[in-house]
Amino acid sequence: MEMEAILAEVAAAVEPHRGAGKVASYIPALAEVDPRKFGIAIVDGQGRYHCAGDCDESFSIQSISKVFTFALALERVGPVLWKRVGREPSGSPFNSIVQLERENGIPRNPLINPGAMVVTDQLIGDRGADAFVEELLALLREEAEDDSVFIDDRVAQSESETGARNRSLAWFMKAFGRLDNDVETVLSAYFRHCALAMSCRQLARAALFLAFDGRDPVTGRRVVASRRCRRVNAMMMLCGHYDNSGEFAFRIGLPGKSGVGGGILAIAPGKGSIAVWSPGLNAAGTSQVGAMALEKLVERTGWSAFV
Numbered sequence: 001m002e003m004e005a006i007l008a009e010v011a012a013a014v015e016p017h018r019g020a021g022k023v024a025s026y027i028p029a030l031a032e033v034d035p036r037k038f039g040i041a042i043v044d045g046q047g048r049y050h051c052a053g054d055c056d057e058s059f060s061i062q063s064i065s066k067v068f069t070f071a072l073a074l075e076r077v078g079p080v081l082w083k084r085v086g087r088e089p090s091g092s093p094f095n096s097i098v099q100l101e102r103e104n105g106i107p108r109n110p111l112i113n114p115g116a117m118v119v120t121d122q123l124i125g126d127r128g129a130d131a132f133v134e135e136l137l138a139l140l141r142e143e144a145e146d147d148s149v150f151i152d153d154r155v156a157q158s159e160s161e162t163g164a165r166n167r168s169l170a171w172f173m174k175a176f177g178r179l180d181n182d183v184e185t186v187l188s189a190y191f192r193h194c195a196l197a198m199s200c201r202q203l204a205r206a207a208l209f210l211a212f213d214g215r216d217p218v219t220g221r222r223v224v225a226s227r228r229c230r231r232v233n234a235m236m237m238l239c240g241h242y243d244n245s246g247e248f249a250f251r252i253g254l255p256g257k258s259g260v261g262g263g264i265l266a267i268a269p270g271k272g273s274i275a276v277w278s279p280g281l282n283a284a285g286t287s288q289v290g291a292m293a294l295e296k297l298v299e300r301t302g303w304s305a306f307v
């Protein structure tokens with residue numbers, strides 16, 4: 001069946017559910033988004049786009065940015081990264097603090113908030129937060145083949161103003177000596193990368209290298225080494241949805257990453273990259289309608305990480 005027809009089926013299947021779930025309100029700027037929005041984009045190995053709904057509207061990618069920072073850190077920082085962050089599923093919400101106390105300030109994995117802060121701290125190194133944020137933005141623009149990808153400073157500011165919880169996590173790790181940079185330096189970079197604004201089309205395109213063993217199949221550019229790409233996908237499969245990761249793997253069977261802006265990135269190895277967006281979240285912060293759409297998509301395409 002043609003992808004366009006499959007996407008029409010997916011859109012029809014979610015139509016009665018549009019608006020379901022709860023829009024994140026702990027970051028006030030995110031609460032302003034229309035809960036009925038729904039978009040999906042798929043990019044395949046030939047660079048062909050298949051899109052439906054609000055696929056060209058920018059949304060806040062939030063924690064999906066952790067996939068890109070993690071991939072960059074694997075490439076740049078190398079194995080010493082694993083002295084600061086683990087690689088086990090957390091079984092806890094993204095902003096949980098209890099595990100940090102039990103495990104000497106070492107976050108369970110790079111895809112929960114404290115894990116991503118450690119990754120960000122390592123990527124900042126001694127060059128300052130701005131240089132790191134600029135580099136990340138440049139990478140995403142290049143891989144999305146679109147210079148209109150931007151950082152929404154209003155969202156970053158809004159999260160910073162209400163960021164007591166993330167500040168606690170960062171200070172807690174600082175107390176264990178797990179962050180090299182100042183807490184506010186790390187947080188300023190973290191809030192900004194979470195505030196990256198991208199459309200489904202841009203996001204799916206930017207992550208295409210993850211579906212093709214670390215190499216952009218359209219430009220031929222190697223973004224990360226093949227073995228590192230596999231590790232990013234492994235972490236997405238195990239930890240991409242926090243304490244909802246098992247459910248996502250069970251229902252969808254693809255490496256994925258959610259963000260509280262309502263986006264989900266899913267990787268179909270060897271097939272393509274998928275971005276879906278619908279702002280209403282389930283209790284774990286994964287887009288409710290987005291997950292539903294992906295479930296329908298894999299049912300119709302037969303895509304799975306396990307075939």
Ligand code: GLN
Pocket residue numbers: 061062063064094095113159166194258259260261285
């Ligand atoms: N910026 C958000 C936070 O730190 C990201 C959380 C998410 O998308 N799951 O709370």
